[in-house]
Amino acid sequence: MENPSAESSAPTAMDLETAAAAAPPRKPQVLFAQKPNFRPLKAHEISDGQIQFRKISVPPHRYTPLKKSWLEIYTPIYDEMKIDIRMNLKARRVELKTRTDTPDVSSLQKCADFVHAFMLGFDVIDAVALLRMDELYVESFEIKDVKTLKGEHLSRAIGRLSGKGGKTKFAIENSTRTRIVIADSKIHMLGSFANIKVARDSLCSLILGSPAAKVYSKLRAVTSRLAERF
Amino acid sequence: MASSANGGGNPSGLEALHRLASTEPALYLTQSPELSKSARIASESLFAFLNDYVPKHVLSRLSTEGFDAEQIWQQIDLQTQPLLSSLRRQVRNFEKNPSEIGKQFNLDRDGVKEDNLRVDGKNKETDSIESESEDFDDDDDDVDEDEEEDEEDEEEEGGEDDDENDEGENVKGVEDKFLKIKELEDYLVEDEEREYGVKKEKGNKRKSGKIADEDGEDKNEEGDEDEDYELGLMGLGDDGSDMENARYDDFFTSQKKTSQKKKPKYDDESDGMDMDEPENDDSDQNEQSHPTHGKELGQLRAKVEELEKENMHGKTKQSLSTHEKELEKLRAEIEEMERANLEPKTWTMQGEVSAAKRPKNSALEVDMDFDQNVRPPPVTTVEDTASLEELIMKRITEGQFDDVQRAPTLLNKAPKERKEMDENKSKKGLAELYEDEYAQKTGLVSTALSFSDEQKKEASMLFKTLCLKLDALSHFHFCPKPVIEDMSVQANVPALAMEEVAPLAVSDAAMLAPEEVFSGKGDIKEETELTKADRKRRRAKKKRQFKAESVKRMAVKTQLSTLKKHENVAGNGES
Numbered sequence: 001m002e003n004p005s006a007e008s009s010a011p012t013a014m015d016l017e018t019a020a021a022a023a024p025p026r027k028p029q030v031l032f033a034q035k036p037n038f039r040p041l042k043a044h045e046i047s048d049g050q051i052q053f054r055k056i057s058v059p060p061h062r063y064t065p066l067k068k069s070w071l072e073i074y075t076p077i078y079d080e081m082k083i084d085i086r087m088n089l090k091a092r093r094v095e096l097k098t099r100t101d102t103p104d105v106s107s108l109q110k111c112a113d114f115v116h117a118f119m120l121g122f123d124v125i126d127a128v129a130l131l132r133m134d135e136l137y138v139e140s141f142e143i144k145d146v147k148t149l150k151g152e153h154l155s156r157a158i159g160r161l162s163g164k165g166g167k168t169k170f171a172i173e174n175s176t177r178t179r180i181v182i183a184d185s186k187i188h189m190l191g192s193f194a195n196i197k198v199a200r201d202s203l204c205s206l207i208l209g210s211p212a213a214k215v216y217s218k219l220r221a222v223t224s225r226l227a228e229r230f
Numbered sequence: 231m232a233s234s235a236n237g238g239g240n241p242s243g244l245e246a247l248h249r250l251a252s253t254e255p256a257l258y259l260t261q262s263p264e265l266s267k268s269a270r271i272a273s274e275s276l277f278a279f280l281n282d283y284v285p286k287h288v289l290s291r292l293s294t295e296g297f298d299a300e301q302i303w304q305q306i307d308l309q310t311q312p313l314l315s316s317l318r319r320q321v322r323n324f325e326k327n328p329s330e331i332g333k334q335f336n337l338d339r340d341g342v343k344e345d346n347l348r349v350d351g352k353n354k355e356t357d358s359i360e361s362e363s364e365d366f367d368d369d370d371d372d373v374d375e376d377e378e379e380d381e382e383d384e385e386e387e388g389g390e391d392d393d394e395n396d397e398g399e400n401v402k403g404v405e406d407k408f409l410k411i412k413e414l415e416d417y418l419v420e421d422e423e424r425e426y427g428v429k430k431e432k433g434n435k436r437k438s439g440k441i442a443d444e445d446g447e448d449k450n451e452e453g454d455e456d457e458d459y460e461l462g463l464m465g466l467g468d469d470g471s472d473m474e475n476a477r478y479d480d481f482f483t484s485q486k487k488t489s490q491k492k493k494p495k496y497d498d499e500s501d502g503m504d505m506d507e508p509e510n511d512d513s514d515q516n517e518q519s520h521p522t523h524g525k526e527l528g529q530l531r532a533k534v535e536e537l538e539k540e541n542m543h544g545k546t547k548q549s550l551s552t553h554e555k556e557l558e559k560l561r562a563e564i565e566e567m568e569r570a571n572l573e574p575k576t577w578t579m580q581g582e583v584s585a586a587k588r589p590k591n592s593a594l595e596v597d598m599d600f601d602q603n604v605r606p607p608p609v610t611t612v613e614d615t616a617s618l619e620e621l622i623m624k625r626i627t628e629g630q631f632d633d634v635q636r637a638p639t640l641l642n643k644a645p646k647e648r649k650e651m652d653e654n655k656s657k658k659g660l661a662e663l664y665e666d667e668y669a670q671k672t673g674l675v676s677t678a679l680s681f682s683d684e685q686k687k688e689a690s691m692l693f694k695t696l697c698l699k700l701d702a703l704s705h706f707h708f709c710p711k712p713v714i715e716d717m718s719v720q721a722n723v724p725a726l727a728m729e730e731v732a733p734l735a736v737s738d739a740a741m742l743a744p745e746e747v748f749s750g751k752g753d754i755k756e757e758t759e760l761t762k763a764d765r766k767r768r769r770a771k772k773k774r775q776f777k778a779e780s781v782k783r784m785a786v787k788t789q790l791s792t793l794k795k796h797e798n799v800a801g802n803g804e805s
Contacts, residue, residue: 125659132661167653174652179660190660216651223649 043102054096054112055088062119063092072124073115076131081107085115094119113138120188121181130190139196140188146207158182160206168212172202175223198222243275270294273302277309284309285316482530 084097178191246268277292577588
C-alpha cells in the first residue's frame with residue numbers, strides 16, 4: 001500500500017524536480033537520482049557483441065568415433081547450450097561459435113571442454129557430464145611423470161593399471177566416480193576434484209608397482225569416507 | 231725194462247741235455263743253431279722215452295727237422311695230453327689204495343735206489359716241505375718212470391718236474407699212513423694249544439719231523455735213504471725254516487710225542503711193513519736203520535732229563551701232574567689279580583666320575599642302574615593304537631569332529647553398509663550418476679536405491695503386516711493400517727474413507743460373566759431334564775398365572791366398560 005504511494009511520491013518528487021528544473025533554479029535542492037534500471041546483459045552483449053570462437057583439433061584415432069557419435073555431440077551443444085558447432089573436414093577441426101542468443105558466457109567454454117574431452121577419448125555420455133555440471137575437471141598426466149619406465153616395464157605398468165579385462169580401471173572408476181582413459185603412456189581422468197585426487201593416487205601407486213589388491217583396500221577406505229559425506 | 235731198452239740208444243740225447251744244461255741262460259736269448267740242434271735232439275729222445283708209456287700211440291717219433299717251434303710243441307702236446315690224463319688217473323688210484331704204491335715201487339726198485347738217494351739228498355735242500363703235497367697233486371710227468379726222473383733231475387731244463395718226481399716218490403712211500411699221521415698231529419697240536427695256551431706255529435716243521443721220524447721208524451723198506459732223509463729233515467728242516475723261534479719244545483716235545491704215538495702205529499703198521507720186508511732186498515739197510523734210530527732217540531731222551539734236572543721251573547707242560555697244573559693255574563690267576571689291583575681302576579669303579587674323566591660314549595656301553603623321579607613315558611602298544619584308530623574312524627564316519635567353533639561376536643552397532651567393489655564397466659554414464667545422486671539428495675526419487683535397502687524394505691513391510699494382525703488379535707486396540715509410502719495415483723476420496731471406520735477385528739467377548747448375566751434363580755433345567763413332577767408343577771404354575779391374569783383382565787375389562795358407560799352418558803349429556 002505504501003509502495004504505490006512511494007511510487008507516486010517519487011514521480012511527484014520527480015515532477016517537483018522537473019517543475020523545479022523548468023522553473024529557474026532559485027534554491028538548489030538535493031535530489032536523488034533515479035536508479036537506472038538495467039536488465040541483465042545477454043552473453044552476447046557481455047563480450048561486446050563480438051562472436052567468440054573455439055577450435056578443437058581432432059586426432060586421427062578419434063575421427064571415426066566422432067563421425068559415429070556426431071549427433072550425440074551436436075544435439076546438446078546446439079540445442080541446449082545454444083552454441084554453433086561445425087566440423088571442418090579439411091582442417092580436421094571442430095569449430096564452435098557463440099550465437100547472439102547464447103544464454104551463458106561460460107557455455108562456450110563448457111562446450112569446448114566437452115568436445116576436447118571427447119577427443120581425449122572419453123565417451124559422450126561421460127563427457128556430457130561436463131556440460132551439465134560445473135565442478136567436473138579433466139586432468140591428464142603421463143606415466144613418465146610418476147616413474148621412468150622403459151620397454152617391458154612400461155608395458156607391464158600399463159597392464160597393471162588396466163588390470164585383466166580392464167577390471168582395475170573400472171574398479172577405480174566405480175568407486176571414485178570418475179572416468180579414466182589410458183592412452184599408451186598418457187592417462188586422463190574426468191571427475192570432481194576430490195575424486196580425481198583419489199583416482200590419481202591409486203593410479204600412481206599402481207604405476208609404482210603395488211599390487212591391485214592393495215590399491216583396492218585403500219580405495220575402499222577412501223570411498224567410504226567420501227560416500228559418508230553425502 | 232723200457233728204460234734199459236732206451237738207455238743204450240740215447241747217449242746223444244743225454245749229451246744234448248747235458249749241453250743244454252751247461253749253457254748259460256743268457257745264451258739262450260741269442261740265436262745259436264747249436265743250441266737249437268741240441269734242444270731238438272734232446273726233445274726227440276725224451277719223446278721216444280715217453281712214447282712207450284702212452285696209452286695209445288699217435289706219433290711214432292718226434293720229427294724236428296725243418297719244423298717250427300710251434301709245430302714241435304704241438305707234437306709233444308699230442309703225446310703228453312693222454313699221458314697226463316692217464317697219470318692223473320693212476321695217481322688218484324694210488325690215493326685211494328695206498329698199498330698199491332708199494333707194489334709199484336717194489337717192481338721198480340732195483341735200479342733206482344742209489345740214484346734216488348743221490349737225488350733226495352740234493353733235492354731236499356732245494357725244496358720246501360710244503361711242495362711235497364703240491365707236487366703230489368701237480369705231477370706233470372710220469373712218476374713211475376725212474377729213468378726219466380734221473381735224466382730230468384739232472385737237467386735243469388724242464389725244471390719244475392724234477393723235484394716233483396722225487397718228492398712224489400717219497401710222499402708216495404709215506405702216503406699210506408700220511409693222512410692218518412696228519413690227523414693225529416693236528417689233534418695233538420690243538421689239544422696242546424687248548425691246554426697250555428702255547429701256539430705252536432711249527433706245524434710244518436713238526437710234520438716234517440714226524441714224517442721224518444715215522445719214516446725213520448716205520449719204513450724198513452725205505453732203509454737208509456729214509457733214515458738219512460729223516461735226519462736230514464730233522465737237522466735241516468727245523469734250522470732251515472725258523473731259526474729265530476726255535477724252542478726246546480720244538481725239538482723234544484714233538485720228538486717225545488711222536489715217539490709215544492708212533493709206537494702203537496708202528497705196531498699196527500708192522501704187518502704191512504713186514505709184508506714188504508721180505509721183498510726188500512736191502513735187509514742190511516733195514517737192520518742198520520733200527521739201531522741208528524734208537525741211538526738217536528736215546529740221545530734225545532738224555533738231553534731232556536738233563537734239562538729237567540737243571541730247570542725245575544721250566545718244566546714242560548707234559549711233565550706236570552694235575553695238581554701241579556692246577557697250582558699253576560691258580561698262581562697265574564693270582565698274579566693277574568695282583569697286577570690288576572696295582573693298576574688304576576676302571577672308571578666304573580672310581581666313584582663319582584664326570585664326563586671328562588671317562589672315555590667318550592663309555593656310559594652307553596655300561597649298564598647303569600639309577601633311580602629317576604620322572605615317570606617313564608607310556609609305552610604305546612598295538613592295542614592302544616588300534617583303539618585310537620577305531621575311535622578316529624568312528625568319528626569320521628559320524629562326522630563328529632569336535633571342531634572348535636568361534637563364539638559369535640555380538641554386534642554393538644549395525645554393520646556398516648559396504649558398497650561392493652564393482653569391477654565391471656559402469657552402465658550409467660558419469661552424468662547419469664551425478665543425476666541420480668542429485669535426485670536422491672533432493673528427495674525427488676525414492677530412496678531405495680541399493681539392493682540391501684530393497685530387501686530391508688520388504689522385510690519391514692512383512693513385519694508391519696504381521697504386527698498389525700497380532701495387535702488386532704491380542705489387544706483389540708485400534709491400530710491404523712501401516713503407512714506405505716507409495717508413489718501411486720490416489721483417487722480423490724475423503725480421507726476418512728481411507729481408514730476403515732469399523733474396527734478390523736471385533737470381539738464378541740462380553741464384559742459380564744454368564745452367571746452375572748443370569749437373572750433367573752435356582753436350578754434351571756432343560757425340557758428333557760424335567761421330571762414328571764416338575765412338568766406338573768410347571769403346568770400348575772402356568773395355570774395359576776393364567777388364571778390370575780384372566781381375573782385381572784376381567785377386572786380391567788369391567789372397569790373399562792364402566793368408564794365407557796360413563797363417557798357415553800357424559801357424552802350424551804353434553805350433547
